[in-house]
Amino acid sequence: MVEARHDLMAQHGGQDAAQEEAPRRASVAAALADPAGALAERLGPGPHALIVLFAGEGAVLPQVLAGLTARYPRTEILGCTTAGEIGEDGYAEGHLVAIAFPASSFAVETVVIDPLSAIDSRRMVARLQQARLDLSRHADRLRHELALLLVDGVSGEEEFLIASLSGGLGPMPIVGGSAGDGHNFSRTQVFRGERVHDHAAIVCLIRSRMVMRTFSFDSTMPSRRQMVVTQADPARRIILRINDEPAAAEYARLLDCPLDNLGPELFATRPVLVRVGGRHFVRAIRDVGPGQSLLFFGAVAEGMVLTLSAETDIAAHLERALEGLSRDARPSLILGFDCVFRRIEVETRQRVAEVSALLARHRVAGFSTYGEQINGMHLNQTLTGVAFYPDGAGWA
Structure with missing residues (x-):
């Protein structure tokens, strides 16, 4: 209605x-x-x-x-x-x-x-x-x-x-x-x-x-670390695999941190970016899902190239x-x-x-x-x- x-x-x-x-x-x-x-x-x-x-x-x-x-x-x-x-x-x-x-x-x-x-x-x-x-x-x-x-x-x-x-x-x-x-x-x-x-x-x-x-x-900036989405569920905004590895585990590896450390603080300070029309936009990670998947707040798709963000001064x-x-x-x-x-x-x-x-x-x-x-x-x-x-x- x-x-x-x-x-x-x-x-x-x-x-x-x-x-x-x-x-x-x-x-x-x-x-x-x-x-x-x-x-x-x-x-x-x-x-x-x-x-x-x-x-x-x-x-x-x-x-x-x-x-x-x-x-x-x-x-x-x-x-x-x-x-x-x-x-x-x-x-x-x-x-x-x-x-x-x-x-x-x-x-x-x-x-x-x-x-x-x-x-x-x-x-x-x-x-x-x-x-x-x-x-x-x-x-x-x-x-x-x-x-x-x-x-x-x-x-x-x-x-x-x-x-x-x-x-x-x-x-x-x-x-x-x-x-x-x-x-x-x-x-x-x-x-x-x-x-x-x-x-x-x-x-x-x-x-x-x-x-x-x-x-x-948007205060984020791209780093030189990139990854490719190799399996996703776009309807539910879920990435299952990155670089043909479980998504959360591969994201943690690129961050050089233990998988158990993933949470809102890391998702906020080191988000992933997607390049559209010559600009980078954040794809915010909501949570770690079943099977070491990553749940997102925005659209995701297989074949998408993601870039890890660099450290910036938000203030x-x-x-x-x-x-x-x-x-x-x-x-x-x-x-x-x-x-x-x-x-x-x-x-x-x-x-x-x-x-x-x-x-x-x-x-x-x-x-x-x-x-x-x-x-x-x-x-x-x-x-x-x-x-x-x-x-x-x-x-x-």
């Missing part, structure tokens, strides 16, 4: 100041007695066209969503579960992070795709085209547009989904993240209003007065990348989808305080994902997102 909702942008004048047009972020501990009330106090009464909520471990979703919808009955509220959050102070855990988009400068249309396993591409394309047309009609004065995607992170459907969305959205930029479940990799959820979905995705089409610049940063790269977003104008806010394995790498290298300070200084809000999407690609181990700028300030 693909379900769409038309949300008219509330008419509200007198908020022409850039700070009043910009998205506003707030974060609170999920364990508070009334976390929805605490969020609402920090976000203000609005009117808001959209509130995006990222819910960390410990959040009682029915309570939180009921509280927010009661306080914002005319606002589109949507979001997902996380593998960690990015709030005002950088990395956080067990928090709720909310971003409110003022109705004076934003308008939205939302499409829910449920279930992912029964996507009818032709019908979905038609629904997306209609939603985009409806949004254009009632928000034609807002000239910048974007599609925000949140998807079940353990579905394994991201590649097919993003390809289908591209057919329905045309030139509209797409950016998003795969929902998380802490480090459990078991059950991830997306939600809209008070309804929580498993094995589903939410596409929110946005038009704005603000300039919205998408980006994707220094992040500082340069975020400074680049502020070169011509400083973003009012950056919505970031940060792969959980980047977070694990930061923790392993004991750079949490440094990276958190960078994220806070550059006004990044978002969550740690099981994968990221930008335009027609599903990625791993990136910081992908969108920066919001006042119209006419730097980026056109």
Whole structure:
């Protein structure tokens, strides 16, 4: 089923100041007695066209969503579960992070795709085209547009989904993240209003007065060590053999480490890369599977050539990348989808305080994902997102 909702942008004048047009972020501990009330106090009464909520471990979703919808009955509220959050102070855990988009400068249309396993591409394309047309009609004065995607992170459907969305959205930029479940990799959820979905995705089409610049940063670099996938199960994202040896054993040999040492820390700090279109992209390893296989978060195939990544400085790269977003104008806010394995790498290298300070200084809000999407690609181990700028300030 693909379900769409038309949300008219509330008419509200007198908020022409850039700070009043910009998205506003707030974060609170999920364990508070009334976390929805605490969020609402920090976000203000609005009117808001959209509130995006990222819910960390410990959040009682029915309570939180009921509280927010009661306080914002005319606002589109949507979001997902996380593998960690990015709030005002950088990395956080067990928090709720909310971003409110003022109705004076934003308008939205939302499409829910449920279930992912029964996507009818032709019908979905038609629904997306209609939603985009409806949004254009009632928000034609807002000239910048974007599609925000949140998807079940353990579905394994991201590649097919993003390809289908591209057919329905045309030139509209797409950016998003795969929902998380802490480090459990078991059950991830997306939600809209008070309804929580498993094995589903939410596409929110946005038009704005603000300039919205998408980006994707990847700090990894290729080493000279390569390997060939000689047996794989692409449907389940599993590599069984590398260089005609059990995949996990061969990966460990190339790392010069015992097989028993393989785990999230090594997967995060020494991922494997695949070269596509002249660029290297991470294929994040999820776990060691039966028979010394390797389970992945992205597409794999027999004959694929993988390159072991080299050691890099993730904090220094992040500082340069975020400074680049502020070169011509400083973003009012950056919505970031940060792969959980980047977070694990930061923790392993004991750079949490440094990276958190960078994220806070550059006004990044978002969550740690099981994968990221930008335009027609599903990625791993990136910081992908969108920066919001006042119209006419730097980026056109």
